[in-house]
Amino acid sequence: MNKVVSRREFLKTSGGVALFIGISGLLPQMIACKNNKEVQKLLKKHQLTAWVKLAEDGQITIYNPAAEMGQGSMTSLSAIFAEEMDADWSKVSVEFSPQESEIYGSDKWSPNNKVMLSAGSRVTYGYYSIMRQAGAQARYILMNSIAEHWQVPIKELSTANGEVINRRDNKRIGYGEIIPYLYMPDKLPEFSESEFKDPKNYRFIGLDLPRVDIPAKVKGTAQFAIDIQLPEMLYGVLERGSLHGARPNLNNESEILALSGVLKLVPFDYAIGIIAESLDQALAAKKLLNISWSEAPASGFNSQDCYKKYEKIASEKSAGKVITNEGNINSAIKSAGKTFSVDFKNDYVYHAQMEPLNAVVQVGTDGNSAEVWVGSQQGFDSKLGVPSYLGIPAENVKINLQYLGGGFGRRSMTDFVLEGTGLAREVAPRPVKLIWTREDDVSYGAYRPLTLQRLKASTDAQGKITGFSHCVVGDGGNLVASGIQIDYYDIPNKYAEWREVSEGIRLKHWRSVGHAPNKFAIECMIDEIATYFKKDPADFRRILLAKSPRALATLDKAISMCDWYSTIADNHAKGIAFLERSGTLSTGICEISVDRKTGIISVHRFWSASDAGIVIQPDNVKAQMEGGILMGISSVLKEQLTIVNGRVQQSNFNNYEILQMSDIPDSVETAIIESREPPRGVGESGTPLVACAIANAFLKLTGKHLRHLPFTPERVLNALNS
Amino acid sequence: MASQSLNINNKKYAVDLNEDTSLLWVLREHLGLTGTKYGCGIALCGSCTIHVDDKPMRACSLTLSALNKGQKITTIEGLSKNGDHPIQQAWVEAQAPQCGYCQSGQIMQAVTLLAENPNPTREEIKAYMNGNLCRCGTYLRIVKAIEIAAKKTSVKT
Structure with a gap:
């Protein structure tokens, strides 16, 4: 481990499993670091692999690369991972992975191109082999580390429910206890079908685990994007009319700007946006907008006559x-x-997902960075179009995926994310929560x-x-x-x-x-x-x-x-x-x-x-x-x-x-x-x-x-x- | 603008807002009690169901002016300390939620159903819960959860 490898090179050489690359880009730092004690310190604080965090008490956090819109990805993808890792499920918790498609994307949409997309019922199909491989590799790192520490051949070790076992003397060590002895092999093996766990030993796949997202959903604490509250947050709404693509002409701008709490009007090609101090103020102003709309390609179209x-x-x-x-x-x-x-x-x-579309967006003061909180089915570009909309590099955009109050295909569009970005840019660095009313959601649906x-x-x-x-x-x-x-x-x-x-x-x-x-x-x-x-x-x-x-x-x-x-x-x-x-x-x-x-x-x-x-x-x-x-x-x-x-x-x-x-x-x-x-x-x-x-x-x-x-x-x- | 005191989940909250402000926005955006959800704004989906003096109400259709008599407001956050109200437990047992967005409202509605009628028939459940929409289609499991809770509660009493 004495060569500094670029992140992209490493991704290529490791068959897509990005070890030690977490949010912090830990890998180059570690490879550059020759002091073993320092490496171990980093390991303790950070991640076992890009897919899993391990704590000394054995608590395991698995990353879910998919959206959770009720289809159960939080549980099923982590169950596949935990099966091959041979984890103790009672110690597993699940978090959304960072939205970095290079690391967490699946190539099952288009070969040689990794994307994070939860649509077309493809999440389990798209991540089954990835989660198995990643889980097996996490287990390998643990076994390999303890084999080194115990000075026994790895072949003599096995695992069971979150422990590594020396089959010869039945000595056991919990996964969390291995942390002080963890070390990264130069290369990680790619496991083949015959090396994965025998299905007859499955403890999670094919059995029913209680869904991990349900307790929060019955307590009312599960966080959807519409629930996000940030300091200094403003509220945004748009009036888009009911003729798709019609261009607005606002007739009472000064009247609207004079309303209590209204900070700014933001014109879009197809809508007028309002930014206000509170949601009730934004909605009150929306009702008073006097807009003349142009005709559009849909003018004259009658759906029941066509x-x-x-x-x-x-x-x-x-x-x-x-x-x-x-x-x-x-x-x-x-x-x-x-x-x-x-x-x-x-x-x-119409989709009629119960959570109307919304997004919370914060653009940096210099306009060169953005952070987004959104319930999205992600997309072919995991940054949801925000980097190109703002004309900034993708790495300057952070997407914080939240639970989706229904997707059904509608949240695989990014229109609402870009609208929120367009509003937030106008008031940077104050964050803006854009909310579509139900009426907006129906009449400007897709x-x-x-x-x-x-x-x-x-x-x-x-x-x-x-x-x-x-x-x-x-x-x-x-x-x-x-x-x-x-x-x-x-x-x-x-x-x-x-x-x-x-x-x-x-x-x-x-x-x-x-x-x-x-x-x-x-x-x-x-x-x-x-x-x-x-x-x-x-x-x-x-x-x-x-x-x-x-x-x-x-x-x-x-x-x-x-x-x-x-x-x-x-x-x-x-x-x-x-x-x-x-x-x-x-x-x-x-x-x-x-x-x-x-x-x-x-x-x-x-x-x-x-x-x-x-x-x-x-x-x-x-x-x-x-x-x-x-x-x-x-x-x-x-x-x-x-x-x-x-x-x-x-x-x-x-x-x-x-x-x-x-x-x-x-x-x-x-x-x-x-x-x-x-x-x-x-x-x-x-x-x-x-x-x-x-x-x-x-x-x-x-x-x-x-x-x-x-x-x-x-x-x-x-x-x-x- | 008027200063007003609200009794929510046995806690006093002072608000200083227009009296025609919707209770839903007061709860969610001004007080940060986001377990109560916005779905339609016209009392047709039930996502914002809360209890006012132990009766199910749609927060979206109540304004502050209607709540100036110190009424007792309960939201999903105040239903139980640890999310372990018998209805909430039954919801977990039935694995009822999918996306989960409507479920706070469903649970709040179900709580008053069983308070009024501890052993409802299936038809009574459907009639009482009819105004709470679920797009994911979890209705069958909601019915199952209510039946589980009713059974457990009636055994106890």
């Missing part, structure tokens, strides 16, 4: 962006015994896109599907095209394409992205064909899934859970759906009834069976499926965001209703198919099952079709009367 235009686009001869083209769909349709063509539609939906989907299918005379074609018309690229693939279905001719339109409305990933609308269309189409040929929808899918054994296992499990073939009450029916999301395969079944007078659909029970690979925390997977399914029911039965002449028509929970407790099913049962495959994503797997399962149950119950999301009572009554 489907006619989209139908025409779907009928045009020229193709859009082709996503799947297997076999020959045209000849399959030409030679078909029977063809089907059905249009499906879905309106916009929605799941509205689409029209034209599905065509061909079958032979017996009902075997020979061709399947899917055309999505809508705005947003992958936002509308995700989930359009159906690799798991054994159909010889498949075709899928996306035809772009643009309406000037802000759009963003919404839990399960395009999967919810696309799987709705696909799975309803499958049931329409099965029903036409008088085949049971589960049996029909069993044939389609014949070549996908993992998928088939979820189907078989779900139909046995709900006793699919048994008869149920006259006015009830069950509907089924199968799909893949984030690599997880799931079958979902619901039981519904319909009030034929009011058009209200009730979901009584929901069953799901999923193969998500290795499951880290089974109860947490169940919680995610329950939550995803309930959010699905909410969006399918209640949620509708509409635009008239470019203006968003909803503003709060009075006119954008979400699921309430009185609407919940009696039960949501989740089964997990055991697997040794690497873990895949669960957080979004439940949501897209719902629309298709409900519509398919409705078809069975009434013989009528629900093809336009959401299934409002009015649409249900129209379907019943059709």
